[in-house]
Amino acid sequence: MKIPLILKKLFRRRIVLGAAICLLVVVLVALLANVITGYDPNETAVSQRLSAPTASHLMGTDELGRDLFARIAFGGRYSLTIAALTAIGAIAFGTLFGLVAGFFRRLDAPIMRVVDAMMSFPDILLAIALVAILGPSMFNVVLALVLVYTPRVARVVRASTLVVRELLFVEAARAVGVSTARILWRHILPNLMSPILVQASFIFAYAILAEAALSFLGVGVPPEIPTWGTMVAGSQQYAHDALWVVLFPGFAIILTALSLQLLGDGVRDLLDPRLKKSM
């Protein structure tokens, strides 16, 4: 199937199209942060602290007089980067472990018991513990979140591998002399792309929320780096007087996470017609 045709089918549902547009806007704002905002995100102006949204400060200012729109735009870079790296890392490791566990029966139990053990911790608690041990930095947040989400991917990929490995074309590939490594890489992995893609979009969304939660709890990104999470965390005590200081970053989080979830739903429905609801 050609790419434009896939997109056309995907966007036939308006809500998926809307989600894609929202996401595109968020990404563009983050990418073009230095062009579309007139302020340095860390430039303080105490005289204008906690200013309500005005023409010069579109989303108002925070407790140190920093322009909120600039901070959300620049913060988006960090938040989206952390989430993207988390999704990539979790998918890479999760797919590897899931494939190996699903294909080689001897390794199935050892890998999956470790996965079960890791999944028995509540997500956010495990991440908090990891960052608390490793120390707060952007890299450690990504590392902790990758560790949290890898088991989830591994489980999904293993389940799909168990199905695909028994299909006759795998045996047929073996019968034409294809090696095990090549069977895994060339014959099984491409057949797992739909569950992997769906997982990727969900993990991206979870990671945005998780990073915000970690930063809010003070075990995430160091406060000097503007992310949506650190912004909510830093300004929460002023929310009573100046609602906008938490409203706009919170809105950015919700908008991005929701868009990603809806997009993930759309991709899943497209790839798995059995789950498709009547439109």
Add this chain to the structure above:
Amino acid sequence: MKPSLTSPDPLRLDVRNLSTFFDTDEGLIRSVADVSFSIRPGKTTALVGESGSGKSVTSLSLMRLLSRTDSTQVSGQALFTNRAGETLNLLALPEPAMRRIRGNEIAMIFQEPMTSLNPVFTVGEQIAESVRLHMGLDRAAALAHALRMLELVEIPAAAQRLHEYPHQLSGGMRQRVMIALAMACNPTLLIADEPTTALDVTIQAQILELMRRLQRETGMSILFITHNLGVVAHHADDVAVMYAGRIVEAAPVRALFASPQHPYTQGLLACLPAQQRKRELANGETRGKRRLYAIRGQVSSPLAPPPGCAFEPRCDHALAACKEAMPALESAGPQRVARCILVSEAAPLVTETA
């Protein structure tokens, strides 16, 4: 033990005392027991038997495709003579050497054309993969070769089909693609595991005709695994009948159909409507509607095989001695063997079934 299907030519494949066990939770299952047969160059040997008789396990054992984690035990010899005239024991070859043989010297066609093609690749890519692995061609050359193979198996609009995915093809078309895939490296032995079972009758005939033409043109040998006796009669040169993991009778095709020696073979042939009709005419019976003959009972469980002949509980000619020991596979005429004490007692069994 070895069936005397020998001919002056060197054999393409000479299987000797092949046994395959599965170690399951319920116990050791002897799925294939002491199977010996051979395939002559350019000829077709059919392996016939009902479901569960060990036909497919035999072919998978020969190709060493049974998964190693199933606690499978395979013993015996499978002497294969390759293009260069070297004779190799397939069951003792190291895995990399075996991989060079699979798809190259020995190709395989499976029963289900619907699932034996990878849904995410075009058929051209799948044929090209085998060609690239074994013939070392680059992508473009391999695709060109794949196109020639599709034309060879008479797929219309082959150039267009080359770039289509398996779901865009019909069942018969997919089986043609599977044959093209199997033929891509010009194999010396083709193992066809019920290649036409999933297809309707007209397509079956086309596919069989195609395989016969390719055999004529390339001189390959075919191991034809089937339960369809009609297909065997038309397409095989030699036949080995399997029952409960053992060969019960082996003979050249004409001899087998003309005078089946083993009661199981006789029963199988009696199950054919045409045979029944012939018998009725010969006996002067004219009653219109009669039930088809069926072999009574069912195959014994592989976990609790009868102590004597495996077919004894179902056999109309069973004697007391049949319960005691498994009869040996013994000569039953020129180039043929049978595993039945009635045959080995030199008194040719009456071909009439009760």
